[in-house]
Amino acid sequence: xxxxxxxxxxxxxxxxxxxxxxxxxxxxxxxxxxxxxxxxxxxxxxxxxxxxxxxxxxxxxxxxxxxxxxxxxxxxxxxxxxxxxxxxxxxxxxxxxxxxxxxxxxxxxxxxxxxxxxxxxxxxxxxxxxxxxxxxxxxxxxxxxx
Amino acid sequence: xxxxxxxxxxxxxxxxxxxxxxxxxxxxxxxxxxxxxxxxxxxxxxxxxxxxxxxxxxxxxxxxxxxxxxxxxxxxxxxxxxxxxxxxxxxxxxxxxxxxxxxxxxxxxxxxxxxxxxxxxxxxxxxxxxxxxxxxxxxxxxxxxx
Numbered sequence: 165x166x167x168x169x170x171x172x173x174x175x176x177x178x179x180x181x182x183x184x185x186x187x188x189x190x191x192x193x194x195x196x197x198x199x200x201x202x203x204x205x206x207x208x209x210x211x212x213x214x215x216x217x218x219x220x221x222x223x224x225x226x227x228x229x230x231x232x233x234x235x236x237x238x239x240x241x242x243x244x245x246x247x248x249x250x251x252x253x254x255x256x257x258x259x260x261x262x263x264x265x266x267x268x269x270x271x272x273x274x275x276x277x278x279x280x281x282x283x284x285x286x287x288x289x290x291x292x293x294x295x296x297x298x299x300x301x302x303x304x305x306x307x308x309x310x
Numbered sequence: 311x312x313x314x315x316x317x318x319x320x321x322x323x324x325x326x327x328x329x330x331x332x333x334x335x336x337x338x339x340x341x342x343x344x345x346x347x348x349x350x351x352x353x354x355x356x357x358x359x360x361x362x363x364x365x366x367x368x369x370x371x372x373x374x375x376x377x378x379x380x381x382x383x384x385x386x387x388x389x390x391x392x393x394x395x396x397x398x399x400x401x402x403x404x405x406x407x408x409x410x411x412x413x414x415x416x417x418x419x420x421x422x423x424x425x426x427x428x429x430x431x432x433x434x435x436x437x438x439x440x441x442x443x444x445x446x447x448x449x450x451x452x453x454x455x456x
Contacts, residue, residue, distance in 0.1 A: 206372065213359065213368045213396065222359045226352065229456055249395020250359065254455040273419070309400040310375055 169193050170262060170284060173238045176203040176216065177292050183208050186300075186307055187292040190216035190239040192224045192256075194231055200224025206307055215307070216240070217247035221254070232256050240289040242269045244308060252277055262289030266297060267308060315339050316408060316430060319384045322349040322362065323438050329354050332446075332453055333438040336362035336385040338370045338402075340377055346370025352453055361453075362386070363393035367400070378402050386435040388415045390454060398423055408435030412443060413454060 169191055176189025180203035192200040202219025205211045214222070217239050227235075232254040237243075242264035243251065251259055252274065259281045264271065274281050297304045315337055322335025326349035338346040348365025351357045360368070363385050373381075378400040383389075388410035389397065397405055398420065405427045410417065420427050443450045 210372055211368060212370065212372055212400075213364050218359050222357060224358065226356055226358055226452065228452065232455060245395040245398035246392065247395070249391040249393070249398075252391035252395075254358075306372065306374065309378060 167238075167260070167284070169198065169236070169238045170240075170260060170286060172198060172201060173216075173240050173262065174286075174288055174292075176201055176220075177240045177289070180204050180208075180216070181292065181296065186303060187296050188216040188239070188241045190220040190237065192220045193236045193238065194227075194234050199227070199231075199235075204307065207303065213246070215244065215247050217243055218250060221250055227254075229255065236260060238262075240286070241267055241293060242271060242283065243274075244269045248274045251279065258282075260284065262286040263293070265290050266293035313406070313430070315344065315382070315384045316386075316406060316432060318344060318347060319362075319386050319408065320432075320434055320438075322347055322366075323386045323435070326350050326354075326362070327438065327442065332449060333442050334362040334385070334387045336366040336383065338366045339382045339384065340373075340380050345373070345377075345381075350453070353449065359392070361390065361393050363389055364396060367396055373400075375401065382406060384408075386432070387413055387439060388417060388429065389420075390415045394420045397425065404428075406430065408432040409439070411436050412439035 173189040177187040181187035185207040186204040200220040200223040205214035236258040240262035319335040323333040327333035331353040332350040346369040351360035382404040386408035
């Protein structure tokens with residue numbers, strides 16, 4: 165797997181892990197450029213809304229519909245209901261997911277709304293999550309609302 | 311209409327309007343108490359993710375699944391895909407909506423996921439949005455991704 169953008173998302177996940185946070189990273193790409201990058205901030209900021217994808221979207225700032233319409237959202241983990249909803253709100257046409265073995269969001273629904281969603285089965289992404297969940301199951305459950 | 315919590319959401323919408331922002335407000339209520347309140351922050355913070363409901367959820371801080379399971383989310387406007395998704399993520403069982411005439415989110419899908427969603431047809435909520443949309447159609451379109 166040599167996609168530079170998924171690697172950037174993994175780099176973000178590792179930054180989050182090294183901050184003591186939940187190791188999920190994301191980047192938003194438009195016209196071959198990263199315009200926003202982020203990682204889960206639940207621990208670092210006490211945030212309930214800054215999942216990695218939300219953090220990347222927030223850091224990208226206010227964009228036009230035309231910009232979102234050319235965007236691809238990369239995430240190391242299958243986007244949850246909230247993050248999938250954000251992609252649907254802004255009509256982001258393409259989502260590339262590192263893995264969906266440790267958690268799976270509403271992928272079928274997202275595809276039914278016309279989004280191209282691809283899962284890479286990236287082993288680094290799986291390992292990051294498995295190591296975290298084994299250490300901090302309570303934090304992980306909190307992050308996915310269970 | 312004399313629901314104190316919808317009135318609190320309307321108060322938040324008016325704060326947002328008076329800040330020059332998009333007049334949508336929200337409160338999260340648990341056990342008869344407001345635990346988080348917020349309003350749309352696109353203009354005020356340059357935020358693409360802090361819709362009113364997201365702002366209320368963020369301001370409520372990190373909660374447990376048991377707390378979300380007793381929560382009601384009030385919003386002056388029908389929640390968009392992102393905000394609906396946040397409610398689904400945290401399995402908030404009840405959503406009370408001021409109005410859905412000026413914008414309608416994925417209400418049918420939200421109900422299909424087991425959420426009780428009630429629309430009040432509150433005229434103050436409609437008037438706040440109509441006045442804003444007439445003055446700033448471009449801002450409103452940006453906020454709903456069109």
